[in-house]
Amino acid sequence: MIQFIHTADIHFGMENYGRVDPQTGIHSRLLDFDRALNYCIDVAIEKNVDFFLFCGDAYKTAHPSQTQQRLLIQCFFRLYDAKIPIVIIVGNHDHPLSFGKANALELFGEFPLDGFHVISKPQTIHLKTKKGPINIVGMPWPTRNSVALKQHEAASTNITEYISKAACRIIADHAEKLDQSIPAVLAGHLTVSSGVFSGSEKRAVYGTDPLFMPSQLAIAPFDYVALGHLHRNQNLNKKNAIPIVYSGSIERVDFGERKEPKGFCLVSIPKKGAATYEFMETPTRPFLQIEAKLNSSSPQTQQLLDAIAQHSIKDAVIKILYHIPENQKDLVDLKAIQEACKSAMYIVGIIPIRPITERIRRIGSNQASLSMETLLNNFFSEKKDVADKTKLLVSKAMELLEEKEENS
Numbered sequence: 183m184i185q186f187i188h189t190a191d192i193h194f195g196m197e198n199y200g201r202v203d204p205q206t207g208i209h210s211r212l213l214d215f216d217r218a219l220n221y222c223i224d225v226a227i228e229k230n231v232d233f234f235l236f237c238g239d240a241y242k243t244a245h246p247s248q249t250q251q252r253l254l255i256q257c258f259f260r261l262y263d264a265k266i267p268i269v270i271i272v273g274n275h276d277h278p279l280s281f282g283k284a285n286a287l288e289l290f291g292e293f294p295l296d297g298f299h300v301i302s303k304p305q306t307i308h309l310k311t312k313k314g315p316i317n318i319v320g321m322p323w324p325t326r327n328s329v330a331l332k333q334h335e336a337a338s339t340n341i342t343e344y345i346s347k348a349a350c351r352i353i354a355d356h357a358e359k360l361d362q363s364i365p366a367v368l369a370g371h372l373t374v375s376s377g378v379f380s381g382s383e384k385r386a387v388y389g390t391d392p393l394f395m396p397s398q399l400a401i402a403p404f405d406y407v408a409l410g411h412l413h414r415n416q417n418l419n420k421k422n423a424i425p426i427v428y429s430g431s432i433e434r435v436d437f438g439e440r441k442e443p444k445g446f447c448l449v450s451i452p453k454k455g456a457a458t459y460e461f462m463e464t465p466t467r468p469f470l471q472i473e474a475k476l477n478s479s480s481p482q483t484q485q486l487l488d489a490i491a492q493h494s495i496k497d498a499v500i501k502i503l504y505h506i507p508e509n510q511k512d513l514v515d516l517k518a519i520q521e522a523c524k525s526a527m528y529i530v531g532i533i534p535i536r537p538i539t540e541r542i543r544r545i546g547s548n549q550a551s552l553s554m555e556t557l558l559n560n561f562f563s564e565k566k567d568v569a570d571k572t573k574l575l576v577s578k579a580m581e582l583l584e585e586k587e588e589n590s
Contacts, residue, residue: 184313184365186233187226188459189429192219192409193275194250195242198436199469199499199528200307200577208249210527211467216253218432218464221444225462226444227264229448232311234261237410237429238273238323238371244286245278251289251424258290265428267309272302272322273371279325301369304329304352306360314365316451319356319404321370323394323411324349329466336583341486346392354401362403365451369408374399374426380414380439400424406457415461423455437501437530440469467527468498475505482506487522495523501530508537555580 187491192215199283200210225232240246240254261268268290291300299307301320309316326341329348353368360366373391400419407419407426415430429447434440445463453459474489476482486504493500500523506512512534519532552560558579562572 183450183452184233184311184316185229185448185450186235186236186367187222187231187446188235188406188408188427188429188449189219189222189432190237190271190273190371190408190429191239192236193239193242193433194254195246196433196435198240199530201528206551212250212253212468214417215433216257218444218466219257220253220260221464222432225259225263225446225448226266227233230264231266231448232306232313232316233267233269233309235269235318235367235369235408235449236271237362237369239275239410239550240270240273241275241286242309244276246286251286255289258298262295265297267299267311269299269307269309269318269369269448270301271320271369271371271410272300273512274323277302277323277325285337304349304356306356317364317366319353319360319366320371321349321353321368323371342390342392348393350391350398353399353547357401357404360403364403364452365405365454365457366403367406367408368399368404370399371410372399373411374409374418374428376418377412377428378414378416379412380442396422396426400426403454405455406459408447408449413439415445415447425457425459428458429461433466434469437469437471440471441487442467468494470495470498470500471503472500473503473505476507476510478507478510482510482513483518486514486519487499490519490522496525497527499528499530502532503535504533505535512536554583 192427194212194215196215197209197211203210203213206213241250252383258268270287272285272287278285285302287300288302290298302322304321307318308321309318312553324345326345329345329352372394373395375395394418400422404424407424409426411426412428413431413435417425417427419426427447431444432446435443443463444466445461447461449457449459470493472490472493474486476485504514514534516532520529523529546565553577558576559572562575563569568575
């Protein structure tokens with residue numbers, strides 16, 4: 183039985199909601215992602231898997247810092263030392279999207295060492311494992327360069343659709359050339375049309391990603407489709423024998439992902455056409471959003487303290503929202519709230535929410551046909567402190583306007 187780890191979306195460099203660790207000098211959130219990845223590797227070594235499949239987005243940007251690169255190299259070299267081959271698919275965050283520039287993961291392919299397989303263009307790897315051979319068709323994040331569009335296609339106004347079609351043709355062509363009797367995996371960094379976005383992904387401009395239908399990926403002779411890009415773990419082909427699986431991100435990126443389990447997949451292929459997988463959670467930083475609706479019957483600060491006490495906030499990233507009663511002032515003691523949250527790792531914000539009140543429209547403010555004198559009369563008559571002087575003020579204002587017109 184061939185076994186492998188399927189993971190993706192490491193996102194080293196996602197350093198929001200944290201601070202520099204005083205012991206290491208490294209940002210606490212980078213250490214969180216490093217801990218999660220090392221847990222994946224611990225399981226890979228313990229299970230003595232046949233290979234480790236990473237499906238893209240190792241970094242937050244295509245220009246990682248030396249510290250981020252060092253941590254990733256240290257992690258992957260643990261697999262090398264354990265003689266576990268590593269297959270790396272290049273994701274959109276890893277790619278500079280500029281012709282001729284190296285991507286952030288090509289460094290691993292330059293090592294004069296066996297066991298590192300970097301897929302930056304569509305290709306098939308015939309991997310010989312200790313349990314037998316397996317074919318891996320790799321489809322990195324599809325761009326006009328990686329799928330080698332023809333000149334007339336590259337000039338099309340709907341370039342995204344052409345990239346999708348070209349990538350599908352490439353996948354089908356590679357699948358057709360495979361030995362049907364050998365286990366096979368399609369590994370890609372892609373957007374499936376039925377995939378569920380989460381967190382920060384929802385704010386992305388949907389429609390700019392090349393889209394793929396499940397039926398275009400779950401084709402013979404693939405036993406398992408391993409994907410990266412979407413941060414939520416999900417199987418998009420539960421009713422079919424070929425699972426289409428996003429392993430999801432290994433750590434939470436933002437508060438939109440606070441309720442999602444994070445982890446990776448341990449995949450088993452006992453025989454051709456019988457792939458199964460187990461989702462395994464990684465140790466992650468708790469993200470808590472504490473929300474309280476205050477009332478006017480007791481002190482606001484105490485109500486908020488009581489709401490916080492209902493949660494385990496130690497070492498968590500927390501966001502606190504409190505609703506202020508209508509026609510009430512904000513009387514919350516922020517210092518007391520911060521003191522109560524000192525065991526948390528990071529406080530994103532303590533945010534008051536006030537009820538929306540209807541704004542009274544000024545008389546005549548939307549009546550462009552009224553004269554300036556009438557508008558001034560309406561304006562001053564609404565001001566209680568000068569209402570009795572309306573006639574005098576309007577007269578003086580009109581004199582100033584006339585004087586300006588004469589001098590212009």
